[in-house]
Amino acid sequence: MDLSYFSNKITAALAQQRYGEAPETLYEPIRYIMALGGKRIRPLLTLLGAHLFTDDLDPIIKPALGTEVFHNFTLLHDDIMDQAPLRRGQPTVHEKWNSTVAILSGDVMLVRAYELFLDVQPELLAPVLRRFSQTAAEVCEGQQWDMNFETEGQVTIEQYLDMIRLKTAVLLGFCLELGALLAGASTEAADHLRQFGTDIGLAFQLRDDLLDVYGDAATFGKRVGGDIVSDKKTFLLLTAQAQANAQQSALLAQHIGQPVTDAEAKVRAVRAVYDELNVRTQTETLINQYFQDALQHLDRVNVPAERKEPLRGVALQLLERES
Amino acid sequence: MDLSYFSNKITAALAQQRYGEAPETLYEPIRYIMALGGKRIRPLLTLLGAHLFTDDLDPIIKPALGTEVFHNFTLLHDDIMDQAPLRRGQPTVHEKWNSTVAILSGDVMLVRAYELFLDVQPELLAPVLRRFSQTAAEVCEGQQWDMNFETEGQVTIEQYLDMIRLKTAVLLGFCLELGALLAGASTEAADHLRQFGTDIGLAFQLRDDLLDVYGDAATFGKRVGGDIVSDKKTFLLLTAQAQANAQQSALLAQHIGQPVTDAEAKVRAVRAVYDELNVRTQTETLINQYFQDALQHLDRVNVPAERKEPLRGVALQLLERES
Structure with missing residues (x-):
């Protein structure tokens, strides 16, 4: 079954979703951020997790949207904290309106996320929530x-x-677990799917760290080296700092946490240390390890292999791998 | 039954409540704001609402705490928006820590509030949530x-x-409705209790507006006239503006929305207009109307009159009335 079959269900349901009317300053920001798009990967994982066990996805759709509304709530509040001016190329809510509006709209989104779960079977509601x-x-x-x-x-x-497990990976794991639970899977199967999703999430986040330094500017979408310029403590930097000899430590200390005079020179110098320490390979090895762990969990879910194909496809796509 | 019987249950349960451990910067602010105190009026209403119908309050306690955690979540986020330096005489969370901490701690409090409802009977969980x-x-x-x-x-x-109905009154109404529903009351009785609580909430908020202007500085706890000095659009000001003749309008316009040079003179001048227009009596009349409406709803709840005494007592206490 093609992934677009699942994506289309999500897109259609999101288009019909209503969040509230008045005051407009509370609800328009919710419609705005929800309309900014994104890959809708979380509700997709919930549908795919359910589809391993059932063809009847209708009762899964609303809870699946709940995960997307929750995710966008976190983006809205994170953007205030990070003082981010842009989200998906558009002004963030606190920039377009103000912080008050962004705090309150986010709060209501968290409430709406919970509401989207309330139609699940009564006996599943408490465990799911x-x-x-x-x-x-x-x-x-x-x-x-x-x-x-x-x-x-x-x-x-x-x-x-x-930190990245909590901030990013556990929600991906939950989305899969949710789909499985709602489709009547065993808790064992739901747990393997949760771990599959968490491992994929960790791999995905590490890949994001890697692409910031070694990615292709044309396809990455952000400025290459941005994490280095901003002294972000990524897996790559922390690995380099942990393994650096005295000379390399001194070189890193010259650049990290210092005022930036020449951003390109800083990126070059830090990347040179990464290269000497094989940080790229080490990161790729860890990504691969999480990916293999993920696949092992998927293998242990006892459904026909062809049922797992869309889910495996999403994982490959997320990590831009061929197999 | 004495009100302290119910208050003690709440105090004891709050003391045992755990919100989380790490990171400390996320959970310490929650413990801090929850320990600042307050009248705990919302969980008290839930217990009293339940006690009309049952003596077994144990299953009601956790959801009752949920209303208090929710209320404190709103205080935490409101204080950021209002840039309030103090809450109950202590530094607000965004002052003591920072806005980021206050936003995130508040978010987790909303999650914890939901969690406190999850033990209710499965068939009641969806309607309650x-x-x-x-x-x-x-x-x-x-x-x-x-x-x-x-x-x-x-x-x-x-x-x-x-606005005051939404911001303040509906939560008081919900607290009573919640207690009733969890104690197995009919939806009709729960609805009357909800309306009782909402009316009391409206009366309480109007009384707060009134005390700001006509209260006794010693017992009110805030600076008398603070709403007038800050141009707050209270029931009193809006009533005066709606009923003022040309001369009174001009007088109000001289003070409201203008830079304050002499705060005491401003309070005196605006209060003089209120006095001319009998705004105090008008406000007292409306408070009394809400109070009588509230009592009518309570009358319609079909339980023995003595069961209602503690609830009536709280309402009287909230409004500082004798009967």
């Missing part, structure tokens, strides 16, 4: 760690991996 | 109207009453 709430709190924890890391001197690789 | 979500969205709508009114030239009395 327990898992959703746990995931939601973890996403907030991840964002808070991320903010903390900006001002903390020492961040370990383990702390960093835990 | 639907009503909670509707109420939560309305509270956000009320806050957004309140923010909008600050910069809007024309606000009608009807718009103002609708």
Whole structure:
């Protein structure tokens, strides 16, 4: 089954979704951010997780949208905290309106996300909302760690991996678990799918770190080296700092956390240290490890292999891999 | 039964409540704001609403705490928007930490509020959360109207009453409805209790407006005339503006929306217009009307009169009335 079959269901349902009317300053920002687009990967994972076990996706659609509304709520509030001017090339809500509007619209989006779960079978509602709430709190924890890391001197690789797990990966895992639970899968199968999604999420985030330094400017969409210029504590930087010899440490210290006079020179110098330490290969190895772990979890879900093809396809697409 | 019987249950349960551990910057602000105190009126209303129909309050406690956590979430986020330096005499969370921490801690509090409802009987969970979500969205709508009114030239009395209904009253109504529903009351009884709570909430907010101008500085706790000095569009000001003759309008326009040179003179001048127009009596009349409407709804709840005594007592206490 083609991925567009699932995507079309999501697009159609999102187009029909209503968030509220008055005051306009509360609800127009919600329509605005929801209309900015994006890959809709989270509701897609929920539908694909359900489709492993059922052909009847109608009862899955609203909860699937709940994950997308929740994700956009986090973007809205994160953009305030990051003082980001743009989101998908358009002004962020706090820029187009103001911070007050962005805080309150986000708050209502979190409420609307919960509401989108309320039609699930009564006996599943409490367990589903327990898992959703746990995931939601973890996403907030991840964002808070991320903010903390900006001002903390020492961040370990383990702390960093835990941060991206919370901030990004657990929600992808939950989306798959949700689909499975709603389609009547066993908790064991739902758990394997959750771990599949979490591993894919970790791989995806590490790949994002990698592309910032080694990506093709034309296809990456952001300025290559942006993380280096802004001293972002990525997997690559933390690995380099952990493994650098005295000379390399001194070189990194010359650039990281210092006022930037020549951004291109800074990127070149830091990347040279990465190259000496084989940071690229090390990152690729870890990405591959998460990817293989993910596939092992998918293998353990006891449904016919052809049922898994769309899900495997999305994972490959997310990581832009051929197999 | 004494009110302290119910208050003690709430205090004990709040003391045992855990919100999370790490990162500390996410969870310490939640413990901080929850420990600032307050009257805990919302969980008290939930317990009292339930106690009309049952003696078994144990299953009601956690959802009752959910209303208090939700209320404190709104305080936390409102304080950012209002740039308030103090809350109950202590630094607000965004002052003590920063706005990022205040936004994220608030977000997690909303999640924790939902979690506190998840133990209710499965068949009641969806209807309870639907009503909670509707109420939560309305509270956000009320806050957004309140923010909008600050910069809007024309606000009608009807718009103002609708704003305080959304921002303050509907949550009090929901708390009572929640208690009733969880105790197995009929939807008719739950609805009367909701309206009782909403009317009390409206009366309470109007009384707050009144006390700002005509209250006793020693017992009111805020600076008398603060609303007048800050040009706050209260019921009193909007009533005066709507009923003023040409001379009174000119007098109000001399002071409202103008730079303040002499705050005491401003309060005296505006209050003189209020006095001429009998705004105090008009406000007291409306408060009394809401109070009588509230009591009529309580009368219609079909339980023995003595069961209603604690609830009537809280309403009287909230409005500082003798009967």
